[in-house]
Amino acid sequence: MRKLVLAGGLAMAMAGLATTPGLAQEPVTLTYLTSQGWSLDAHQALAEKFKQETGITIDTQIVPADQYASVLKAKLNSGEGPDIFGSQSGGTEFLNYNVEKTAVDLSGEAWAKLEDPLVAAQATVNGKLYGLTFWDSLGLVWVVNYSKPIFAKYGLTVPKTYEDLKGTCKTLLDNGIQPIFEPFSNGWHHVLWFAEVGPRYEQVKPGLAAQLNANKATFAGNETMRANLTEFKELYDLGCMGPNALSDSWADNTKMLGTGAAAMVVAPLAFPMAVKRDYPDFNPDDVGFFVMPLSDNQILNVNPAGPTMLIYQNSPHIAEAKKYFDFLTRPENIQFFLDNAPEALTMPFPNVKDKFSPAQKAFMEAYKDNRGTVYQTAVTYVVPQWMDMGKDMTALVTEAMSPDDVLDSIDKRRAELAAAARDPAWK
């Protein structure tokens, strides 16, 4: 009896504690799982600002890019997803994470009506918006950033064909300069040379993306794609990507151009500002741009998709996560992000003051009527296999696969993903 009374007292005391103001509400922490490179310093600064304003902590967990999809999928599949998770927008990546079952429908949020429709469309599945693309998807085009002083010193001009690029590389190699910084170790960057050249494949064979999506064409046997991979390998074999390309890391990107260790880097248009952030003496105007000229490409690659934040459907803190998205999309915070993220030039929201330099503006203007959508966005089932394509392309340069093997491999994985997704085009 005495024990019973004690237990009852204890229970009442605990119940009392639970209702006492101040003790009842635990400070909320939102876990945010994201891939390396998708959470910039400006994102972190805004998360800190949000914490000061609301007391809600954003616990950003950054996973190496080559492991991100596996880790996130494992968490989602085990029912233990983070409160917020990152994903590239674009239909097939969202399909990969089964967002209709794992993410919260955000179509009704106030900011959803303000987001650029082209960008929002990439985060929309069956008419429902599932993510906030708090990222410069419109100004962020991946092009070759080159050092104007190095090019001027050796009398080099902007390469317009693959042969031009090869000649440029040979001249630089002869003068002891690493032509291109190409980090393979992260597993994703070198795939850009293939997928971002998509508009060229489309130019050579109009309607190819639509045919691929309808399962009426394949990557295998496409001469332009084969040429792209063959040229990519040749550049590697010639030493254009440096002796340690396979172990080089994207984390060193600003160092390579900032210190003049390499003459070219495939990076976003805003890259010179990122170099200046890390190397204050660096002059961003010393950087010029050109499109990746593999397969003689001369079309600007644009990608309205980008890293996007989604709220996990089973999160106990959906309201808080929505509050965070509301906070981020306030005009002053969008501008804060733009002003503090050297990587961003504009944002997909109205009334922002963009940061395009005259050179960047001129570059974009030059390609105003000559642009196309990159293949990871234009073609289904490419993004979910991005890291596998990275492995294929590493196997290509290490002689373990041929260009035809790589293209076959892409088709095979597309068929697997389509079959798993019960895609009617593959039936």
Next chain:
Amino acid sequence: MSSSRYPVYFVLPAVALYVIFFIIPSISGIAYSFTDWSSYSDEINYIGWQNFQKIFSPSERYLTYIWNTLVFTGLTIVLKTVFGLGLALLLNEGVRRFVNLYRVLIYLPAILPTLVVALIFRSILNPATGLLNNILRFVGLDALALRWLVDPHIAMLSVVAVDTWKGIGYIMVILLAGLQTIPRDYYEAAQIDGAGAWSRFRYITLPLLMPAIMVVTVLNVLYGLRVFDIVYALTNGGPGYATEVISTEIFKAFSKGQYGLGTAVSSILFVILLVAGYFVIRLLERDRNKEGAS
């Protein structure tokens, strides 16, 4: 059974737990390997041997992954046992001072998290900036400064070397315990009879240490066939697919949502483990029977 002290039903709770948590999941895992179960659809259809046909198809790389796993297992068994035994002998007889300190130092890598070990070695083995290549270049051995983890021809050997470094202390401790059970009288008697160091090792140490060697072999076989973390953290199966093993592929299949395929690869690993386990146990039994007979 009639002479047993406890009634049979005493064993039922244990059997029930074992069946529920081990037997049923294992059997259902094998059953799922005959389906197209995936994260993209709620429908699960029976597809016969399709997953296995895919795995054993020459146009796929799964056979290479199985081969890589066997190579990893074989090499780590030999290296860990040979070096572990060498160190155990040294600490048992050769070294006189600071023996416990050396034991702790050699055992230390075994208690370090694999991820930490992998990150450290990724840095040490970096071909451009890594400690190992810098030392080699400093002493003029530039030709030996290789691309350890990114050259497909040697990447697997590098992974094996790192895993051996990490696991050797554990093996050494087991063998050291085995060595310490061998009575000193045998060695003294052999020495009086004129036996040299090699003969004493060959005819006294090795036979008496065999049970401990069998234990470490079983442990190494099971560990090697199921290896995942060190490969995943060091190379993630790369460069290309050069160091991909069965478990990394299972993880990738599951993380891609291809559960049916993932369970099929798991089932194959299960069969390999079963066969390996059967032969090792047979070997152990034979050893015991021999001992019993003598």
